[in-house]
Amino acid sequence: MRNLLTKAGLFGSVSVAFGSIWWSQQKTESNPVTSSAAPNPNDACPASLYELQQVQVLFRHGARTPLKSIPDVMEAQWTPSLLEAPPYTHINYVVTDLKGGPQPRSPLEDNYRKNILSGGSFAGQLTTLGMQQLYELGETLRKKYIEETPFLSPTFSSTEVYVRSTNIVRTIESAKCLIAGLFKQKQKDIVSILTAEAKSEILYPNYHGCKLLKVLSDPRWAKMSSLPGVAEDLQSILSALGIAAHQHVDFILIRDDMVAREAHGLPSPLVLNFWRNKVEQRAVDMMCSLFEPNKREALQLSVGALFHVLLENIEKKLQDNSAEANRKLFLYSAHDTTLIPCLMALEIFDMKWPPYAASITLELHKSRQTGDAFVKVSYIGQDQHIPGCSGVYCPLQEFKQVLSQYSLSSERYNSRCISTELAEP
Template structure:
């Protein structure tokens, strides 16, 4: 399987999701996200009918160094000064496991540290630009949930805010920068950023921890070169860039390096400029083929456990009258593009554009002030979304649960399916 995936070009932005597999064997990024026209005035004007109960934010890390440079082209210089942390992003924080114990080993992060990019930095490191992006996302959340709606305390309170990250430095640092922006570096206690061991991570498609997912995705990688237009376009761009035929390069790798350069104002190979739109399109074609929403199981195993956790958080908020449940107001999950894309697919709101650095999917739980009925409102990069299958932007909780029922998996079923070699696609 490892050789198969190597030949398929298993690099680029997919690297974090597939990092566990390797271990076991803008300008800003992208186009601006188009607002969903379904965010209509009727829903906006009805906001006063609803009381906000819980907010969950699933977000991509900020801009970073590339995971692998395009071979045989002029390399950008990824120098250490690009990684300096702005003083306003500093907070007092600690990284622990999910139970508050020591941070687990980080084999995916360790794999990045075995390579050095031209200029002296490691692949996949959060840059100053990325830190500022997450700080600004935190500021946007502050405006929404502290200033416009007095929902959160203006100072970080650990009983109000739960912070979880994948066990990778760029996502941990991204969470830290978001908190700094959200609470303007004001905190009543140390911020605990929780993470877990690689085998049990559910904040990205886990090919090491879920053997069935590995079996499902492997052949799809091998099929990518046969997709209509992909192989021909790839050969043309490799020829234009002067990349040798023996190099293992795909559109995801090319896009990753290209966007990283653009975001940091570093030179892009001139021959690549005319190919930019094609690179974006083909990279998305590849990722869509891997998850194939029409074939449910791969998408379900990629994001089902995460979706169940988000739903479970909402149901516990409504059902649990304990002091801890009542005080918890915000869940933050620091993750990756390979987290957001399958989530957007499961919600049927993927816009066929690669999620930019610092993009977020936010789920708000509301209760109707008159009836007590629960509703969910979803936004993507700050734009409210009408979820297919929902009767409005404020989606009745039962409708929202039904929408996710095709992909959500409780932990027991997820583990059982992952350990199975059977398929239901």
Template structure:
């Protein structure tokens, strides 16, 4: 097993000097230095119900918290101050779904999914390779999440899975030390400055550009006609038809499927078709060859992931040297453009609890740096790299077309707003 649950004793690596060609090398020659895990939250209630008569019930019992997923945490802003307000969460709580729960809330199923992801990370990075300390060491782990409850709670469950056995078996001394450290801090920020998802609130250029492309996508005859047929099959009231699109349908169907709930049979039979249409529209909006929407969607986040690697490689500070794990709680709308920018998107909607792992290695003899990617526990070959273990330079070269520094992001957001005014997006 080599960090992504794939048991391999040897790896074929591209050697930096072209004249020496490829070589076979034992894994122990490569020392793991940094792990970054970007994960989607676990299963949740729908964001908005389908406005038809066959609405599924979402009772509060679906949100019960399993004891083994509990983990003490606090939420702060990026400077360690009070948690910012969350307009998105406030909007969720303005309405209830049939059955009594709020939209967009992590369920018991989702909590278990995240616990299992944490347990998988534990098996790999704690038990098998001893890379992380058995108990949470704040100096080793950095935790970041969007300011949405399902993501914060998903992070809690992942941490419970990652450090579960130590919680159960820790000594009196370790408990005393943990009390002195206090709960683990999950860092977040306000909506306008968030970069862990495509931010249509903080980057009006992205909002206007995406809105225009979304309208164009739905005006494509094939997509438009297919949506109309679906709406007719559902027998929606005239005033409700405009509320229903492929994303609303997919969101509800995937939530129902994850919880084994029976919804519309007509829609369930068309799940695969609905998913493909949602992906088609996303790709129409992202338009990877044009780069602009991809840059504004995940460019600042790619810049941070890149910077974490460079700081580790440069060993610029004591904090950098001790940091081993970065955890980022994101969304499906983050993973799709991120995977697309990396050239490894599998054309399937990211499932609940999907994870993308970026591992940074150093060769013990040549002192060269390498990057390895895994998506949903499976090794990926980065586009532009010859093997799964990619040189850091090759990795940086791949993402250079999309990564944006804060200043570059601000400039592009402003330019996009001027070039794509809001008049055509209503």
């Protein structure tokens, strides 16, 4: 398989697909999300029957510059003025490793800095619009968890809030902007944003840190061009755009640049107006082929370690009285390619690419009558009825059963990652 970092064709597709991460890893889309599961009569129970215990939010960064421009078409001008931080997003913060030490080096960010777009900005950088989107997500959380329900203190405190981000500038800045909106720049402590070494990152599918995941995924990337209809559609749009045959372009790359332009009001080739829906559809088709739920192991290696952390946070809250366990809010700043496999594993993916600032929220509740624990999941503000759960307020044991088919402890994850023995065809 061609090396993901050095071969231009797959580099373009992967760096954009994992645009949110991979090795180089909108007018914001805001389609409402609905669950395909049938409503449960028990879900009519008022929220007052439950007491909120903990909130975990996994969110995508805000609008950014593209990871790679569509070649051979008119270029948008990505000027540095598009990246200016609004004063109201400023907070006192520090970026550390997971143990509070110096921030690790970021090979991914180094790679972005090698790619200067037309106009002078680097690829993959959070824009002013993206900062505003995350600030507004923070305001939404403030309204829900401070103003409507007095769950959080109105001033940031590290004893209440845990913040972790992938070690990439756009996700770190997104976390900062969310905190600014959530607490209106009021803070008792300096905000520590924790990051991991690239090889041990679990907030996205880690193809460099997990050997087996790469082994499982490489053939799928190679076969994507032969998916039903994809090759034909791609040839048609490349011809319509006038893109030379030698250029390595796919639907994920086209979508990434197209959506970034739309979000910032920058011009696009007129032909994309006709092709927009097909580009969206085919980009999603490609991602679904990569994370097919029926090929369980690749999906498990993509989300398993993260699911384990989320479940561990819940268990600590219920069983431990330590200061760490008493945290109320866990924030994880990540990518679209984090959210897609998570949604697929939960069986609530709506076949639409997660928009900028999309979020999955897990709320831990206790029944005021019985003391039993329940988990409520929402996506972009819409409550979800998770398949395998008896209601939107999912009994904890049912929720753990849903996640158990994918959850992996760090020991099991690391052990599987170094294996070359495939458990799936």
